[in-house]
Amino acid sequence: xxxxxxxxxxxxxxxxxxxxxxxxxxxxxxxxxxxxxxxxxxxxxxxxxxxxxxxxxxxxxxxxxxxxxxxxxxxxxxxxxxxxxxxxxxxxxxxxxxxxxxx
Numbered sequence: 583x584x585x586x587x588x589x590x591x592x593x594x595x596x597x598x599x600x601x602x603x604x605x606x607x608x609x610x611x612x613x614x615x616x617x618x619x620x621x622x623x624x625x626x627x628x629x630x631x632x633x634x635x636x637x638x639x640x641x642x643x644x645x646x647x648x649x650x651x652x653x654x655x656x657x658x659x660x661x662x663x664x665x666x667x668x669x670x671x672x673x674x675x676x677x678x679x680x681x682x683x684x685x
Contacts, residue, residue: 611624616667622640629675630675634680643663
């Protein structure tokens with residue numbers, strides 16, 4: 583695995599141990615101590631979920647909004663910005679559709 587993968591990684595930054603997580607079936611590099619949102623952004627993956635085919639990604643990055651909700655290790659609605667990576671973590675984008683109009 584490349585030590586500084588992705589276009590958005592800075593050189594000369596001390597990082598934790600290199601590892602991989604699976605995002606929508608694709609292995610992406612990450613480092614111990616960083617969040618899922620950090621790994622996604624560093625890999626150039628900007629969308630965490632979609633609502634009616636409109637992509638949503640990391641917005642506040644401090645756990646106050648709901649833009650980065652993903653399915654992480656089978657649990658839906660987990661904030662990617664508040665979840666630390668771990669080896670073999672499985673992350674899936676959420677694709678939600680409108681439930682219908684209100685009466």
